[in-house]
Amino acid sequence: MVFAVYFLSELNSQVRVHLDRVMIIQGASGYASNGRLEQALRSIIWMQQEGFKPDVVTVATVLLVCAQLRALKQGKEIHCYVVKNGFLPNASITTSLMMMYSKCGVLEYSFKLFDAMEKRNVISWTAMIDSYIESGYLHEALGVFRSMQLPKHRLDSVATARMLSVCAELGVLKLGKEIHGQALKKDFELVPFVSAGIVKMYGICGANDKAKLVFDAIPVKGSMTWTAIIEAFGLYQDAINLFKPNHFTFKVVLSICEKAEFVDEACQIFNLMTRRYKIKASEEHYASIIGLLTRVGRAEEAQRYIQLSSSLA
Structure with a gap:
């Protein structure tokens, strides 16, 4: 009976430790995915202080955070940690390290890691291509792509x-x-x-x-x-004129202009829609142009479109 109680106590303790680890990892991942990168890094540091040993998933998560924060110092410390604790050669960790170094502007480290990989998968090949593209080395990215096809890797x-x-x-x-x-x-x-x-x-x-x-x-x-x-x-007008634009076409293009804050282009497209193509503007069309003009401080023009939209009522 005493042994059974002890066994259950130990089991509950192990379960709690596992759950704590999972919660920390999920918390760090949640912070990272929501752009709260510094909080994600703090949660990983706290995890180590509490005596939890980071696993592959945790290390990959924190490397992603370091890449986004351009935190080269912390990234190098994690690199030392994974070497000392036997995480390498793990394709996922190596690829995460490559991406971290390239984001931090140390492309030569990314290449050294890639070059040392014995077994490369499509993710690691793509990471090397990305590293070159982000650093502006397009011809080198092209070279990696051609090399990728030699061992018959499947493109994703x-x-x-x-x-x-x-x-x-x-x-x-x-x-x-x-x-x-x-x-x-x-x-x-x-x-x-x-x-x-x-x-x-x-x-x-x-x-x-x-x-x-x-x-x-x-x-x-x-x-x-x-x-x-x-x-x-x-050019927006050249692109539109190639096709038979309809209500939805102009809705999408105006939405793109709104997101990119292409104010003059949006006004030209709105006029093109109503005057050349004789398409009656909808509430959605007016909402895009009014919202854009208001956001960039062109209140008088926005007011003119508000008055025009009143005819829809």
Whole structure:
């Protein structure tokens, strides 16, 4: 009986410790995902002070926080910790370290970690590509992508989108077409950020007909897709004039202008909608233009649109 009570007491103690660990990790992750990065870092420090040994998930979380805060000193301390405690070679930890160093501007450390990896997965390859892109080394990112294909690693949708953006920046249309072909084989064109990347790549590379063809084939066109076609053609009016715009088209484009605070463009588009295309402005159209003008301090113009919107009542 005494042994049973002791056993249950020890079990409850272990469960409490486990729950405490889980709560701290979840708390740190919650802080990080909500942008409260300093609180996330403090919760990890408190965890160590309380005698909890961080696991792989915890270490990956705090490295993410260090990357976002550009906290190189703390990131290096965690690097020492993972080396001393035998976390390496763990692909997840190594990739997190790569991303932390590249965010902190120490690209050579990212490359050394990547180069030392014996087994690279698609996430680590993509992390190295991202590191080069964020540091402005687009040709090097292209080189990593080509090397990635040698061991026949499967491209995922994230890596595909990254490389499409590189092809657009460098104007490498031929490789962009190859990546488009690979995306089609894997049905990645159904992923919104990939299809948007394809449209933008073709437009920026000067293949406007191809960009329009891909755009037309997208069954559901959200704001991401419209942003891509607008960025591809450079001018809002030029992009709109290529298609048969309707009420929804102008709603999306005005919403994009509102988020980006493109005030003059929004006014031009509103006039284009009502005057050239004879589309009656809705409450949503007026809400976008009025909200934007008010936010940037152009109160008199906002008041004019408020008066115009009163005719909807």
